[in-house]
Amino acid sequence: MTSDPYLSVKALTKYIKKKFDADPHLRDVYVKGELSNVKIHTSGHIYFTLKDNTSRLPAVMFAANARAVKFKPESGMTVLIRGDVSVYEASGQYQLYAQSMQPDGIGDYYLAFEQLKEKLSKEGFFNTAHKKPLPRFPEKIAIVTAPTGAAVRDIIITLNRRYPMAKITIFPTLVQGEQAVRSIVQSIQAANGSDFDVMIVGRGGGSIEDLWAFNEEAVARAIFDSQIPVISAVGHETDTTIADFVADLRAATPTAAAELAVPSRADLLDKVLNQQSGMYRVISNMLERDKTALRKLATSMPFAYPDRLYRPFIERVERAGDSLQREVFQHLNRSRERFTNLDRQLANRIPLQRIKQSQTDIAQLQKRLDQSAHITVNNNRMNLTSAIRTLDALSPLKLMERGYTIPYKDGMVVKSIQQVKAGDDLTVTMQDGVVEATVKNTIPKTEGEHTNG
Known part of the structure; x- marks a missing residue:
């Protein structure tokens, strides 16, 4: 075996x-x-x-x-x-x-890095004066990176978490290899062809060879020429590239770049709530001051004795009526004297027939004058009486004597059902006091319905 x-x-x-x-x-x-x-x-x-x-x-x-x-x-x-x-x-x-x-x-890479860095520095690529500010509330964000991998995933997750209202557009880009430089430049230029508010350019970590595309002069010039503010996010926190020096802002990681690009929704909400609370306090203080001022006004002399408000106007109307009557009578007397003088002159200068005709005319004119004066006096007397009645009718006390009341909500006169809703507390002022009431319901007036006076 x-x-x-x-x-x-x-x-x-x-x-x-x-x-x-x-x-x-x-x-x-x-x-x-x-x-x-x-x-x-x-x-x-x-x-x-x-x-x-x-x-x-x-x-x-x-x-x-x-x-x-x-x-x-x-x-x-x-x-x-x-x-x-x-x-x-x-x-x-x-x-x-x-x-x-x-x-x-x-090494060779490090030497090339330092040489390009020195060259671009002399050309002013790193000057603060050329750095564009980032918008506070970007609406459209461009991401220039590889379409797959941890970097793009971390950026998208962070943007959606912090500021989900922003629109994100990914420009798929080669970030490593011989074609990486050309791909990065083309993506930056393509993003500048639209109206993006901010651009994130970068990739995840790697060796110096992996990151070298971001140390190339063409990429540096594309970032410098960008009209859109650029945040660089190349590698890890310890990695530094030429792109980081040229960009408007450098982020330690792709996640940090996303955090720098947009505000935090939670922080914004806290600011809004704080400002809202401050506004409520200011408005409450203003309302309290206005209520105090209103109470003082309500107890002041004019409102405590409303008849004294229109008393001077009644006196002015009466004096105006008297003056008008005197003027009319004086005018009539002057007219009579004038006609009398004319009559004498005519009697001395005109033949008898013309005198008689003139006498007849004078008698008619006298009659018409008397009638006109009488009508004028009566009309003025009627206007005077009407004005007095109108002033009396407009008196708040007169309105309340006829059963009218004045509703107030939070110190303001309620003129329409649109100003109140069910459950609102009202203060109703009457002739002999004040009623505190709560709105049960509001019924709008239908078309064709009239309000009884």
């Missing part, structure tokens, strides 16, 4: 690991390379990739050795590392286990 010639993956991996561990050339190696995709774990372990122009080597430095490193490893740095190479059985890949690390200049 032959044995099974097949090995398990675990057995083969262990065999390979033993080969690595047994090779003396891999036990103590010195390697120089550029750091990439550096991740410092909360435990203190440092995970990174060591690379050069053609190759990449996964690496790890455990916390015990990392504590001896005097600087903070960052992507783009060129470092000198001493360690050993072995196989990580769980993934089946070999990696460098670093024991010590020393800086040795900067």
Whole structure:
């Protein structure tokens, strides 16, 4: 019976690991390379990739050795590392286990980053004067990022939670690879072809190579030329790109970008409620002051004795009537004297026939004058009497004597059923006192119905 010639993956991996561990050339190696995709774990372990122009080597430095490193490893740095190479059985890949690390200049990516940063800075791309302010209440938001992944999901969830009334438009964009720069520029330009209020440009975290499209000059110029305010949200909080410097506002993460783009609905509601409470207090104080003033007015001399309000007008009417009557009689007397003078003049100058005719005419005119004066006096007397009656009828006391009352709601005269509703408290002023009442119902007047006077 032959044995099974097949090995398990675990057995083969262990065999390979033993080969690595047994090779003396891999036990103590010195390697120089550029750091990439550096991740410092909360435990203190440092995970990174060591690379050069053609190759990449996964690496790890455990916390015990990392504590001896005097600087903070960052992507783009060129470092000198001493360690050993072995196989990580769980993934089946070999990696460098670093024991010590020393800086040795900067890598190509980092150098390119600094050179472009210096160039754009001299051109004024980072000046605060060019930063556009973000609108307080954006209605339309453009998102330039990959259509799938955690970044776009976090942005949409945060926007919908904080400010659901905003309209979100996603511009699907390549954010990694050779075509990423062109895709990002085209999406930014496409968003500027519409009336968006703010734009979020970014992606999730990754290595410096993954994020490099946002360090390209074409992307920086597209952001700078954007007429729409741009919030950059590239990578994690520790990642910084050229796009972050050029953008109108930089966010540490995509979620933070969404929070910066829109206000919080809850915060706005709190402000509205606080302002509403303040308005209620102000209005209540005003109403209380007005009520106090109204009570003072109601007990003041004119309203306590309403007959004194129209008494001066009655006196003026009576005096005007007397004056008018005197004027009429004086006018009549002057007219009579004039006619008498004319009659004498005619008697001396005109033949008898013309005198007689003139006498007849004068008699008729005299009669008509008397009639006109009488009519004028009567009409004025009637107008005077009517004016007195009208003033008397308009007296609030007279109205109340006929059974009319004046309803008040909150100190204001109620003139229409539209001003009250069932359950409202009314104060009804009558001739001899005040009645406090509650509205049971309101019945509108139907078409054709008349109110009895």
